[in-house]
Structure formats: C-alpha cells, structure tokens
Amino acid sequence: xxxxxxxxxxxxxxxxxxxxxxxxxxxxxxxxxxxxxxxxxxxxxxxxxxxxxxxxxxxxxxxxxxxxxxxxxxxxxxxxxxxxxxxxxxxxxxxxxxxxxxxxxxxxxxxxxxxxxxxxxxxxxxxxxxxxxxxxxxxxxxxxxxxxxxxxxxxxxxxxxxxxxxxxxxxxxxxxxxxxxxxxxxxxxxxxxxxxxxxxxxxxxxxxxxxxxxxxxxxxxxxxxxxxxxxxxxxxxxxxxxxxxxxxxxxxxxxxxxxxxxxxxxxxxxxxxxxxxxxxxxxxxxxxxxxxxxxxxxxxxxxxxxxxxxxxxxxxxxxxxxxxxxxxxxxxxxxxxxxxxxxxxxxxxxx
Amino acid sequence: xxxxxxxxxxxxxxxxxxxxxxxxxxxxxxxxxxxxxxxxxxxxxxxxxxxxxxxxxxxxxxxxxxxxxxxxxxxxxxxxxxxxxxxxxxxxxxxxxxxxxxxxxxxxxxxxxxxxxxxxxxxxxxxxxxxxxxxxxxxxxxxxxxxxxxxxxxxxxxxxxxxxxxxxxxxxxxxxxxxxxxxxxxxxxxxxxxxxxxxxxxxxxxxxxxxxxxxxxxxxxxxxxxxxxxxxxxxxxxxxxxxxxxxxxxxxxxxxxxxxxxxxxxxxxxxxxxxxxxxxxxxxxxxxxxxxxxxxxxxxxxxxxxxxxxxxxxxxxxxxxxxxxxxxxxxxxxxxxxxxxxxxxxxxxxxxxxxxxxxxxxxxxxxx
Numbered sequence: 001x002x003x004x005x006x007x008x009x010x011x012x013x014x015x016x017x018x019x020x021x022x023x024x025x026x027x028x029x030x031x032x033x034x035x036x037x038x039x040x041x042x043x044x045x046x047x048x049x050x051x052x053x054x055x056x057x058x059x060x061x062x063x064x065x066x067x068x069x070x071x072x073x074x075x076x077x078x079x080x081x082x083x084x085x086x087x088x089x090x091x092x093x094x095x096x097x098x099x100x101x102x103x104x105x106x107x108x109x110x111x112x113x114x115x116x117x118x119x120x121x122x123x124x125x126x127x128x129x130x131x132x133x134x135x136x137x138x139x140x141x142x143x144x145x146x147x148x149x150x151x152x153x154x155x156x157x158x159x160x161x162x163x164x165x166x167x168x169x170x171x172x173x174x175x176x177x178x179x180x181x182x183x184x185x186x187x188x189x190x191x192x193x194x195x196x197x198x199x200x201x202x203x204x205x206x207x208x209x210x211x212x213x214x215x216x217x218x219x220x221x222x223x224x225x226x227x228x229x230x231x232x233x234x235x236x237x238x239x240x241x242x243x244x245x246x247x248x249x250x251x252x253x254x255x256x257x258x259x260x261x262x263x264x265x266x267x268x269x270x271x272x273x274x275x276x277x278x279x280x281x282x283x284x285x286x287x288x289x290x291x292x293x294x295x296x297x298x299x300x301x302x303x304x305x306x307x308x309x310x311x312x313x314x315x316x317x318x319x320x321x322x323x324x325x326x327x328x329x330x331x332x333x334x335x336x337x338x339x340x341x342x343x344x345x346x347x348x349x350x351x
Numbered sequence: 352x353x354x355x356x357x358x359x360x361x362x363x364x365x366x367x368x369x370x371x372x373x374x375x376x377x378x379x380x381x382x383x384x385x386x387x388x389x390x391x392x393x394x395x396x397x398x399x400x401x402x403x404x405x406x407x408x409x410x411x412x413x414x415x416x417x418x419x420x421x422x423x424x425x426x427x428x429x430x431x432x433x434x435x436x437x438x439x440x441x442x443x444x445x446x447x448x449x450x451x452x453x454x455x456x457x458x459x460x461x462x463x464x465x466x467x468x469x470x471x472x473x474x475x476x477x478x479x480x481x482x483x484x485x486x487x488x489x490x491x492x493x494x495x496x497x498x499x500x501x502x503x504x505x506x507x508x509x510x511x512x513x514x515x516x517x518x519x520x521x522x523x524x525x526x527x528x529x530x531x532x533x534x535x536x537x538x539x540x541x542x543x544x545x546x547x548x549x550x551x552x553x554x555x556x557x558x559x560x561x562x563x564x565x566x567x568x569x570x571x572x573x574x575x576x577x578x579x580x581x582x583x584x585x586x587x588x589x590x591x592x593x594x595x596x597x598x599x600x601x602x603x604x605x606x607x608x609x610x611x612x613x614x615x616x617x618x619x620x621x622x623x624x625x626x627x628x629x630x631x632x633x634x635x636x637x638x639x640x641x642x643x644x645x646x647x648x649x650x651x652x653x654x655x656x657x658x659x660x661x662x663x664x665x666x667x668x669x670x671x672x673x674x675x676x677x678x679x680x681x682x683x684x685x686x687x688x689x690x691x692x693x694x695x696x697x698x699x700x701x702x703x704x705x706x707x708x709x710x711x712x713x714x715x716x717x718x719x
Contacts, residue, residue: 106537155707155710155711158711159710159711160710166533166536166537167710169537169540170475170536170706170710171707171710173480173540174703174704174706174707174710175703175707177645177646177699177703177706178699178700178703178704180699181570181695181696181697181699181700181703182700184566184570184692184693184696185689185692185696185700188566188692188693188696189691189692198565202551276544277544320555320556323555323556324555325552325555325556326551326555328548328551329548329549329551329552329555332544332545332547332548333545333548333549333552336541336542336544336545336548339537339541339544340523340538340541340542343524343534343537343538343541344523344524344526344534344538
C-alpha cells in the first residue's frame, strides 16, 4: 500500500568502520551537549528581569531561599527551561520517527497537521468536558493526534500529487486548515474564551511553567520508549520486504513506532500548544551530523530538538522590548527556510 | 495538460477523418461549430443563473438580520442612502457594504485563482495555497499597525507584499531553468507559514488589538466592511476584469504548450508575467479589505472548469467565487448554531474537504 520502497531514502547506513562512527557520534553528542548547556544557561539567565550572573549562581546554590529574584528563577525560568527541553526533545524524536516511518523528508508533527489535531481535541475537551488539568490535556491530545495522524496518513498516501512526499504535506495542510477553522469556529464568539484559547493555535511557553510536573512524566516515558526504536527503524528503512526477511514483524513495528511518535507529539502539544518545524529541522540536522543510522540519529534528534526549542524560546523572550514572541512563531521563522531548502532538493519532488 | 477537463457531455470531436473526404470534414466542422455554440449558450445560461443566485444572496444578506424596526417601504430607499436614522445605519452603513464587499472580494479571489490555475496548470497553485494572499495580508498588517495614516497604504502594502511573494516563490521553485509546479506549491506552503508567523509576531509586537482584527488578518472576514472598502474592491474588480479579458485568449493558446502558443502569435513571456501579476494583484486587493479568505480561489476555478470547460472558465470563476464568499458570509452571520463567525472559517470548512477530494482524485497524468 504505502511503503513502496523509495530507493533514494532506503539506503542502508553507509558502511563506515565501526570505530570512526563511534568516535564521530561521541564527538557530535559532546558538541550537542555543549550547545545544550549554552542554551540552558542562556534560558535561565536571560529574561525580562535582569538578574546578575553572580546572583543566579547564589540562588541556584541555595534553593531554600526567598526573595523576588529567587521566585522568578525557581518558579518561572527553571521550570520553563526544563519544559522547553522536554517538549523540544519530544518533537525532535517524533519528527525523526515520522520521517523514518513515512520515508518522507518533509514529515513533521506540525507540518502534517498532527499537532493541530491534538490542539483541537484539547479545545473540545476544555469547552465541552470541562477538562482543566494538563494530565487531562495530554489524553485529549493523544486521542486527537492519533486520529489526525491516521487521517493524514490515509489521505496523503492515496494521493497522486507527484509523489507521496507532496501528498502527505498537502493532506496535512488541508486537515490542519479544517481543524484550525473548527477551533476558531468554537471559540471565536466569546472574547474572553478566544483570548484564553488562542494559545491552542499559537504554541508558546509563556506561563506554561506550571504544567511541567504533569506533562514531564508522559514526555519522559515517550522518550524512553523511543530510544530503543533505532534498530527497528534501521530495519524498516531497508524496505518492508528486507525487514521481514531479517525477522522483523513489520506491521507491529510500524504501529509501535507510530504510537511512540504520536504520544510524543501529544505530550508536546498538551504542554505548549502546536509548534511546527522543530521536528523537521532536528531530524535533518541529526541525520546530517551522524548519517542514516537511527541508533545515533534518534538520540541526537532529541538533543537537537531540545536545543532548538529552548534556543528559539530564549531568543523570542529577549527580541522585544516589551512582551515576548511566541516560540511557535520563532520556530516557523527559523524552520521555513529549512523547509524551502528541502523542497528545492532535486530528488524530493519526483521520487 | 492539466486543469483542462472537457465536460463529459460535450460532443467530443471525433478523431480525424481523412482530409480527402470532403463531406466528412464539412460534417465535422458543422458539428464542432454546433458544439461550441451549445457550450457558449450553456455558459451564458450558467452566468445568468449565478447572477440570480447572487441577487438572492444579496437580498438575503441585507434582510436576514431582521427588519422589525424598519418600515418595509424604507428598506429599498435606505439601501441607496435615501433614509436617515436606524434604517440608514443598519441597511446603508452596516449590511449593504458588508454584502457588497463579500460579493466583490469573492469575485476577485475567484478570478485570481482561475488565472493562476490556467497559467500554472496545477489546480493547487492558487494565491491562497501558495501564500500570495498571506503575503498581501502581512504587508497590509505592517502598514495598518505602524503607519495607518498613509493614504492607500494598506492597499499598496498588500500589493507590494503579494508581488514580493510571487517573486520569491517563483525564484525559489525554479531549478535547472524550469519551474516544477509541485515544488512551487510546496515552497508556497512554506512561505505562507512564514507570513502567518510574521502576522502573529506583529500582533504580539503591537500588544493592543481586538479579536476582530486578529481574526480578520489571520482567517479573513468581511464583517465591518465600509463603503471605502467596497469602492476599493469595485475599482479593483473592474480593472482586473478589463485586464484579464485580453489575457484569456493568450492563456488558452498557452495551454497548448508555450512553443505552439508562440507559433500562434502569443507573446508568451509577456502574457505569463501579466497573468502572474494580475492574479496576485486581484488577490492582494481583495485581501487588503477582507483579509486572506482561504480556499475561495482554490475552489472557484475547478468548479468553473467542471461546469463550462476550461476555455470559458475564466469569466465564470469570478461569479462562482462571489457566490461562495457571499453565501459563506450569509451562513457565517445567520447560520444556526455557528453564527457569528469570521467568513474565512466557513470558506475553509467548505473548501478544504474539496481540496482533499481534489488531491485524492487527480490521476498521475495530471501532474506534468
């Protein structure tokens, strides 16, 4: 049906000697860790309120203290940074798994409309079921993203628009447009409801620090479930036939990987609303750095996603004199040139 | 050869009788002439039906909000601005401009979409999908928030934004000297995302803004249209329709292939540039008044092609777009359960499923 083997993407990992791959992977992971440290420090240190570096260190060393700066740091910036890390890593992993499963370099939970689906279910839950806690949001988002992912996949792989690559993106755009319209339809009549629920069409980290405790477990479980998928994804990328020949239960493996991707996407959306392009950019960066071996690229994609999201959020926080730019706006501005660059690639449009 | 679908009922010209058989040629020619006459009659009939539907929708749009406090005899004079007080306010200031703005903006969107579909030969490459409306909206919002006092600033910025987007999308989707239409659609989708993000950024920059403003510039809505807006739209529609009339023949020739069109005396390069800019200008001017109402330019063209065939689709796409936006707006104002909502929400809800149907049913041959 769908997994017509696309020869361009179904290459096995290049047969590099094991040791150089290991050392390269290690050095890339180290570099990534360093970048992560930089964005985490920046995200903790920068914000609307100037707090000197010395004072930050002092506050961090004395977690039991009190005072305004202390509160800003411990109840706002640190949880926000951690939430950004969890969401970014989830989106990075989700993007890479989706790309591997659909064999489509443009797959991304935001581009394919899956996050919009999750957000719409959350809005429905808020309006009609009186759900108000982040744990409830997660289950609604999970249902929404599962339904949307199935729908987009079914439509996208049945189109004849040049290739399934484009078909999936077009299906995602159409489904996202319908879902976004439905969200607007539901919330637009009441000014107060609208401004409080506009969050669910423009993802942001502002004021979401308190959901960390409720969402983090789901994200962490999802990430832990994703980590061992590397080998399975490697086998799947050889094509269904070969994977079956090598002893993989193809459909079960595909379903499991899709479930993990959808779970991660749901956790991210329940936490911060729809944020597109993070998964797309993270997955490609990871593959550029360590090649097609998913055992390496999957953890690296999580790392890239975390760096991207926290970095974008930090920049969005300091770029305006007053107020903040939502993180989804920042990622769209960073991610679209990347998307365009991918769309220009010769092998993409007609596989 | 895409986007060109001869309706099934049109008697297809039978494939070539030998030229030596004189009577057969005459019969075929007569049959072709008859078929063309029939198609023209059908197009004219459809145009009349559409005009009637538009008139009915216009009346519905003006009257449906209730006329309890307005004497029945005052409605028509009030529409022409001959009454004062409540009748003048409700009919002349609020309802009529709104209905006319919906009608004219729909016509402009329909025309722009049909131009692009006819030119690019991909039904998905319309100004709303490839981000041209979004670019116009981004330009308009920039002026609206930072230099609202500049005369014609919003319209000018919308035009500039749309032309910029056309240039960027075309330049980016050109590769190896030719433009792949599906790459163009993909890149357009990406550029639309940037423009939407930019509008969101502008609104967070500006801080104070009403919900009506945000929804208008992100979703598109005709609520709150004024006579100034209607004037802009009317002038834009007249100009675009006049400019599109001579382009129709050139586009028809170009649908045979650029070389053949050049052989038939069409200036291909000039016609292509003119059609691209004209379509963008139509979408931009409509957007400058109503915001980027989505999926109208996508849907109008294919419906027109389906009804009267590709050759006559261009003039018919405008009234179809007008029916769509005006109808959606009547529904958006008075529909049970859902009203009132921004017009663009309903056009997206109607148009996006059609879009899905379109990408599902297009055959492989339609992509080249």
